[in-house]
Amino acid sequence: MRDLEHAADLGESEVVPDFQNDHLPLFIRQTFDRRGQLLLAFVEGGKLRLEMRRAVEGDGSFAASAAFFAAQAIERGGADGGVKKGAVFDRMLAAPKADEGFLHNVFGFGAAVRPAPGEEKKGRAELSETGLPIVFAARSLHFFFTSFRLRRRQMQLLSNDVKTFLSLVCSLVLFSGAASLAAEDAAKTGNAKSLAAAETAFAQEALAKGTRTAFLHALSDNSTVFLPGPLNGKKAWEAKPESKAVLQWQPVLAATSTTGDFGYTTGPWSFKNDPADTVAATHGQFVSIWRWENGKWKLCFDLGSENPAPTAPAPELQLADNHAPNEAAEDAQPVMRAHDGRYAADRAGQLAGCAEDNIRLYLPKQFPIIGATAASAALQKETVPVKFSAPTGGEVSRGGDLGYVWGEYHNGAATEASGYYMRIWRKDRAGEWKLALDLSHPR
Numbered sequence: 001m002r003d004l005e006h007a008a009d010l011g012e013s014e015v016v017p018d019f020q021n022d023h024l025p026l027f028i029r030q031t032f033d034r035r036g037q038l039l040l041a042f043v044e045g046g047k048l049r050l051e052m053r054r055a056v057e058g059d060g061s062f063a064a065s066a067a068f069f070a071a072q073a074i075e076r077g078g079a080d081g082g083v084k085k086g087a088v089f090d091r092m093l094a095a096p097k098a099d100e101g102f103l104h105n106v107f108g109f110g111a112a113v114r115p116a117p118g119e120e121k122k123g124r125a126e127l128s129e130t131g132l133p134i135v136f137a138a139r140s141l142h143f144f145f146t147s148f149r150l151r152r153r154q155m156q157l158l159s160n161d162v163k164t165f166l167s168l169v170c171s172l173v174l175f176s177g178a179a180s181l182a183a184e185d186a187a188k189t190g191n192a193k194s195l196a197a198a199e200t201a202f203a204q205e206a207l208a209k210g211t212r213t214a215f216l217h218a219l220s221d222n223s224t225v226f227l228p229g230p231l232n233g234k235k236a237w238e239a240k241p242e243s244k245a246v247l248q249w250q251p252v253l254a255a256t257s258t259t260g261d262f263g264y265t266t267g268p269w270s271f272k273n274d275p276a277d278t279v280a281a282t283h284g285q286f287v288s289i290w291r292w293e294n295g296k297w298k299l300c301f302d303l304g305s306e307n308p309a310p311t312a313p314a315p316e317l318q319l320a321d322n323h324a325p326n327e328a329a330e331d332a333q334p335v336m337r338a339h340d341g342r343y344a345a346d347r348a349g350q351l352a353g354c355a356e357d358n359i360r361l362y363l364p365k366q367f368p369i370i371g372a373t374a375a376s377a378a379l380q381k382e383t384v385p386v387k388f389s390a391p392t393g394g395e396v397s398r399g400g401d402l403g404y405v406w407g408e409y410h411n412g413a414a415t416e417a418s419g420y421y422m423r424i425w426r427k428d429r430a431g432e433w434k435l436a437l438d439l440s441h442p443r
Helices: 045-057 100-107 124-128 148-188 192-209 211-218 233-239 329-345 347-354 372-380
Strands: 219-226 230-232 246-249 253-256 262-272 282-293 296-307 318-321 355-362 386-388 393-396 402-411 419-427 433-442
Touching (some): 192 246, 192 253, 192 296, 192 318, 211 296, 233 296, 282 433, 296 419, 296 433, 329 347, 329 393, 329 433
Parallel strands (some): 355 433
Antiparallel strands (some): 219 230, 246 262, 253 262, 262 282, 282 296, 386 402, 402 419, 419 433
16 A cells, blocks of 8 residues: 555555444445546545644644544545445444544554554554555545555465465375374385395395304294294294204295285295205295284294205296285184185195185195196196195284195095195185195105
8 A cells, every 4th residue: 555656556446444343433335446536535634644743743642523524525426436325324323432442443543552452552653653544646535544454465465375384384294194104004014025025134144144043033932833843933943053054045925914914935945964065955945924023024934845956047026915805813714714624625626716826836846836727737636645634723814814724634544644734825805715825745
């Protein structure tokens, strides 16, 4: 408002008095165009400026006076741009007592310094700056309205800026919170990539520090290993002396449950009695079950099989994070075991209907057989019947979509166990249990 030189600069607008208390006697709404028509409101200019100068330079007081303009002067013979005759008079209120509070609160200046409600008491010079906007031009007009509208517009602009700023801050906070939660969730569970990394680090530590040290570092407290029968992993390896023998392996598959708390790895291994040996004494495949404990993968079950010396390099690493419906482990485990019981009773006949397409079948002294068709054909060729006992142990993931069982098996009419089996089951996206791996480990 301070920089305007002509009333026409305002454009088509409305003049609205300040509403800072309930004593406002008159509400005037007036529309005017930008062609320079004289706007409504008449003031006693000289008298007003004289009284204001006395109020500011003196003790800040002046006596109450009559109304500044007559209501009849508002209409100008139809030149008021659409204000109907009588429209203003219908809104006339009883004239209040022109005390100092009214003058200050309505027009922004008064006899005594009297702040509006909620404002701190200010000095005279500071209050005088906010009182009276005056437009200087050839067509001089003096409007008595406070800085309410200017303040309101400034507050709206400020409010928009503040809203934008707060929205940005909230977005950053939410993003940071989401990132923190994601990082926290990642720390609570694992995935196939981290599992493969854990298995690889385990193998590298065995080469650098020895097999015994590596196993003691990787094993869970309640783990199971076979040396040659089932033993507590930690106790068994603590009882073994250090050895110069070299056990070398690498994962070719790492798979985890949907909840990321359970997984398994498998791949080839080789064993040398002495590091100086140029050829490994034995070869085979390992299968390890891992559990996510306290923010890291821990080995909880380890079993393997033997096969001839490989003639080709190991295949590339595959990662498999499962995506299956959630189910409580205590509900899922009996169902998984029921599937395993039906399979164990007739492996050759059941495999095609219950196995994954890329099932892995590890039979004694054979290379891994991969794929449902190849595995089914291999079982059809078996001539010695195999009887499987009820599972001795096993576990299911927290989300009930990945689990394993293990126990003993007997070949033919043997009365003593011929070896140990372990089978891994995994749910597909439809929630159906599918056989993922079947391993036989002779004694």
